[in-house]
Amino acid sequence: MTQPRPAGQHTVRRHNSALVLGAIADSPGISRAGVAAQTGLTKATVSSLVDRAIAADLVVDGEPARRDGPGRRGTSLSLSPDGPHGLGVEIGVDYIATCLVDLTGSVSSQRIRPVDNRSQPANRVLVKVARAIRTAVAELPVRVGGVGVAVPGLVESSTGFLRTAPNLGWRDVDVQAELRDRTDLGDTAIMVGNEANFAALGEMWGGGHEDLRDFVHVSGEIGIGAGIVMDGVLFEGVRGFGGEIGHLPVDSKGPQCSCGARGCLEAMAGQDTILQQAGVPDVDTLVLRLQDNDRKAVTATRSVARWLGTALSNVVNLLDVPTIVLGGTYARIEPWLHELLLEELNVRVVSAAWSEVRILRSTLGTEAAVRGAAASAVRAIVADPDPFITATVAG
Amino acid sequence: MTQPRPAGQHTVRRHNSALVLGAIADSPGISRAGVAAQTGLTKATVSSLVDRAIAADLVVDGEPARRDGPGRRGTSLSLSPDGPHGLGVEIGVDYIATCLVDLTGSVSSQRIRPVDNRSQPANRVLVKVARAIRTAVAELPVRVGGVGVAVPGLVESSTGFLRTAPNLGWRDVDVQAELRDRTDLGDTAIMVGNEANFAALGEMWGGGHEDLRDFVHVSGEIGIGAGIVMDGVLFEGVRGFGGEIGHLPVDSKGPQCSCGARGCLEAMAGQDTILQQAGVPDVDTLVLRLQDNDRKAVTATRSVARWLGTALSNVVNLLDVPTIVLGGTYARIEPWLHELLLEELNVRVVSAAWSEVRILRSTLGTEAAVRGAAASAVRAIVADPDPFITATVAG
The missing domain is CATH 3.30.420.40 (ATPase, nucleotide binding domain)
Known part of the structure; x- marks a missing residue:
């Protein structure tokens, strides 16, 4: 499965932002002092990064975060359900599924459309997938921070190409580029991966086992x-x-x-x-x-x-x-x-x-792949939140 | 495959000895200054550890090491071919093989005895294996610093037990304890592992691919x-x-x-x-x-x-x-x-x-397993040389 690449220069702040968000993701309800203790960063650094993460809608303070100012100190922090979402997409053999998951891992919306993709050329199917993506994005007033696309075939790690999908009859399709061209996702990260791999991750993270x-x-x-x-x-x-x-x-x-x-x-x-x-x-x-x-x-x-x-x-x-x-x-x-x-x-x-x-x-059954794809996109945001913080500050 | 456990308390020196020996193993001919640069240790620490390693016959200086004093400074260091050896043993279905390998990876002696182990109870076969070990140990005037035993069956990592060897008809045999009882290996580390696993390692380390x-x-x-x-x-x-x-x-x-x-x-x-x-x-x-x-x-x-x-x-x-x-x-x-x-x-x-x-x-063919078993024993010595150094100093 292709991983999103860092967009710019690797900085200390970028690394620290990831540490802070990781600590909050691991221990929802943690305090700023707790984050400092867990990450080894100073309280001042943590406070500044948390304030920026709150402003970027990545984190909420115990009470709903105020957009016009810093959150309250010392109260409980958790990832924001209103922040950027991960969009999961599954190109099935006989369906197209989409799913939006917030930073806390909750499903905000989910949709499955039966379509017989077997009788169709890749081009045709990708038009429908792009339409499903646009519908999912328009459905909720949330920002899509990353997309995971589950495909029923072999995805080459080095190129991200779908090399073969025997049940679709596809060979050598650059799914990422095709979908980027057909949607308004801009430079949002798109990871393409094998559906069985995403399904395993979905079940591990959200199957409740x-x-x-x-x-x-x-x-x-x-x-x-x-x-x-x-x-x-x-x-x-x-x-x-x-x-x-x-x-x-x-x-x-x-x-x-x-x-x-x-x-x-x-x-x-x-x-x-x-x-x-x-x-x-x-x-x-x-x-x-x-x-x-x-x-x-x-x-x-x-x-x-x-x-x-x-x-x-x-x-x-x-x-x-x-x-x-x-x-x-x-x-x-x-x-x-x-x-x-x-x-x-x-x-x-x-x-x-x-x-x-x-x-x-x-426990997730046929939903496992699309859920795993969305959750992978969410985890990529938490693993590298800085571009979201920077975008907010710059905007 | 069971790994040897540290015999005593973990110390900084123990860790540093491993670093120094690892650097010499990776770059034969390296100088003391080179070891210091590669490990991040001070030159004084490196010199002291190298001198001890030379005294323990683990390392040689460019010229043959003198046992009665420190080696010459600045010259080229390599692992000693006269130091402790790794003994590889393979209990095959129709043979017993042994092999002594020095710290540099060279084979000092090797022997294979055809025996039909299929018709024999475990007890009987282990008596023969113990005899083969005693012969191998007596054959050369070297110290055996570790033993790897390759067996044609399932070895449970947590216990080191041979759980089943279908072609031998063995079940639940503690090969390590049985061989320790029947030989004079004292507290020398004995690792028991699956022959196919040792063979893969032997081929990777010594197959020349x-x-x-x-x-x-x-x-x-x-x-x-x-x-x-x-x-x-x-x-x-x-x-x-x-x-x-x-x-x-x-x-x-x-x-x-x-x-x-x-x-x-x-x-x-x-x-x-x-x-x-x-x-x-x-x-x-x-x-x-x-x-x-x-x-x-x-x-x-x-x-x-x-x-x-x-x-x-x-x-x-x-x-x-x-x-x-x-x-x-x-x-x-x-x-x-x-x-x-x-x-x-x-x-x-x-x-x-x-x-x-x-x-x-x-390239090693049927010798791969016994060679891999011996080389694993050698690598365990290099990965934790301190017991050999301490033994020399104490003795």
């Missing part, structure tokens, strides 16, 4: 991807192409996949295959049929569990991760997958006898 | 393991059980593996299977037959390439590693595997079009 620092989040929708998180940090691989669980070969005799190879997990256990095998039009119907113990639905789900279990055994045998979070469609049918997956893992994972793998159900 | 920092080293012998190295650091997984490539399921209809599951890579493409399919008694004969273009040998190798390619596609799709190093038996037949593996990877790796995977042949 306890003790979730080493895990693999599986985003099972039409495409299947995985976000690998180790010790709280996203693992993307050397070039950003890691986590492609959908293209793990699970059945050497399986059908051809959208990537061109045979018997990939996605071809064996992707959403299209499940629905077709269960003879149902959508996931809602699948869940209803499973609740009724319908034979075809149950058989299709058993087959999914087997192939997904095979792929996850690969993941656990290689990475020794203790936790798997099932997201997307898999989250919807998790109750029917849980035991079967555990059985498969217990047979196939060499270390299973010493450390049983934990399977969790994603 | 350029630019080898992100790679997977596949140790294909009777068992198949992988050592995953990212940015120059071994990745072991949360509990130390990562890299179990031998038990990746590659053929859902394949035969049963030693681990109990079906169609694991090891069952489809392990050394026993290759030799059996090629109708040859050993790897030397296999290579001769391949050179003669023998049909059965070629067919067996093609089958190996296919299944190994499937497993490696899993690895690259998940981890996005740019380089694969083929070790063990696979190194011997690498010329016949190379093209076939690349073909398989190019079909199955989603990112292949943007970044072709590089396949290298291990």
